Amino acid sequence: MNVLDLARWQFALTGSLHFLFVLLTLGLAPLLAIMNTRYVLGRKPVLERMTRFWGQVYVINYALGVFTGLVMEFQFGLSWSGLSHYAGDVFGAPLAIETLGSFFLESTFLGLWIFGWNRLPRKLHLACIWLVTLTAYASAFWIMAANSFLQHPAGVVERGGRLALDDFGALLSNPTFVMALPHVFSAALWAGGSVLIGASAYHLFKKTPDKEFFTRSLRLGVVTAFIGSLLGVGFGYAQMGLVNEVQPDKWSGSALAGAGLGLMILIGHVLQLLTMFVLLPLLIGDALARWRFMHPLLMALAPLPFAAAICGWLAREEGRQPWLIYGRLRVADALTPGLSGAEIAWSFAGFVGVLGALAVIDYVLIARTVRRGPDQIALGAPDLAPELEPVGSL
Numbered sequence: 001m002n003v004l005d006l007a008r009w010q011f012a013l014t015g016s017l018h019f020l021f022v023l024l025t026l027g028l029a030p031l032l033a034i035m036n037t038r039y040v041l042g043r044k045p046v047l048e049r050m051t052r053f054w055g056q057v058y059v060i061n062y063a064l065g066v067f068t069g070l071v072m073e074f075q076f077g078l079s080w081s082g083l084s085h086y087a088g089d090v091f092g093a094p095l096a097i098e099t100l101g102s103f104f105l106e107s108t109f110l111g112l113w114i115f116g117w118n119r120l121p122r123k124l125h126l127a128c129i130w131l132v133t134l135t136a137y138a139s140a141f142w143i144m145a146a147n148s149f150l151q152h153p154a155g156v157v158e159r160g161g162r163l164a165l166d167d168f169g170a171l172l173s174n175p176t177f178v179m180a181l182p183h184v185f186s187a188a189l190w191a192g193g194s195v196l197i198g199a200s201a202y203h204l205f206k207k208t209p210d211k212e213f214f215t216r217s218l219r220l221g222v223v224t225a226f227i228g229s230l231l232g233v234g235f236g237y238a239q240m241g242l243v244n245e246v247q248p249d250k251w252s253g254s255a256l257a258g259a260g261l262g263l264m265i266l267i268g269h270v271l272q273l274l275t276m277f278v279l280l281p282l283l284i285g286d287a288l289a290r291w292r293f294m295h296p297l298l299m300a301l302a303p304l305p306f307a308a309a310i311c312g313w314l315a316r317e318e319g320r321q322p323w324l325i326y327g328r329l330r331v332a333d334a335l336t337p338g339l340s341g342a343e344i345a346w347s348f349a350g351f352v353g354v355l356g357a358l359a360v361i362d363y364v365l366i367a368r369t370v371r372r373g374p375d376q377i378a379l380g381a382p383d384l385a386p387e388l389e390p391v392g393s394l
Contacts, residue, residue, distance in 0.1 A: 027192020
């Protein structure tokens with residue numbers, strides 16, 4: 001395996017691992033906001049416990065996911081300096097907006113939400129989680145804008161051997177962006193709903209005493225998975241025609257891209273039909289929560305939306321090969337000049353090893369939190385600061 005192959009594998013593996021964190025973050029954030037809103041409006045204790053329990057899962061995933069994103073940034077300077085030199089003025093703009101604007105705001109509001117339990121007024125505290133959700137989706141917006149530029153470099157001109165942004169509106173109306181963005185959002189909701197389904201099925205199968213808690217969570221998960229799957233399949237097909245216009249050989253030119261794509265469609269259709277025609281009707285009378293023989297199947301199906309999303313990402317990236325910027329810059333020309341096999345091998349081992357370890361730690365911590373259940377949650381626990389009085393409520 002040569003230097004170019006190692007660099008591509010490194011980015012593919014680290015990108016896939018990072019995408020798993022992002023997918024769960026985007027999937028859980030709006031669900032937390034909905035749970036928190038229902039608690040503030042209805043003041044039911046079970047809704048507060050749901051917000052705190054699923055909020056702790058979110059915080060674990062977010063905290064570890066931040067580090068995986070840093071590794072992605074390092075690679076642009078280490079392995080792909082040709083990309084930075086040729087198109088950094090364009091490609092770097094949405095990435096800078098995402099980091100300096102959306103990500104920092106998201107982290108700030110999340111910190112206020114985490115430490116604001118029992119301190120901030122309830123409606124102000126609620127506003128924080130909605131702002132977390134909005135900024136998280138804004139981050140995804142700018143990342144997808146940058147990625148779509150690589151797929152179809154719209155709105156740019158070449159000056160002095162480098163690309164310069166000529167039309168910012170064209171960057172945001174890119175045909176590889178307008179349908180891909182809601183497709184990613186839908187996939188995230190699908191994945192977030194599947195986590196609620198799997199975890200709730202685990203506790204219901206064990207005959208948990210918190211039956212109402214996990215019945216509500218299961219119901220929310222199924223409805224979310226249905227909405228996410230329906231929109232995901234719809235937007236997936238909607239973008240096919242637009243992509244074919246700018247990359248006519250995307251799916252046929254690469255056997256790997258075609259096989260990633262086919263697996264994603266298979267998983268997507270099977271799960272979407274299963275959710276629509278089996279799981280959704282069984283919410284009537286809470287039959288799905290009562291039928292324990294279904295729960296092992298629900299636990300087994302929970303990871304599949306994540307697998308489908310990774311297949312979709314790989315198909316999107318592999319389908320433009322051998323171009324890094326389609327029609328403008330080849331992957332081989334974007335590689336850092338003089339990069340040795342030993343250097344890329346060490347960085348490959350280091351980056352993939354660190355991200356792999358973080359992914360395992362993330363899974364272990366989330367699984368442990370889920371197994372312990374909602375009675376052992378630190379997030380929002382009033383005994384964390386017994387000496388402080390709540391500020392009050394709006």
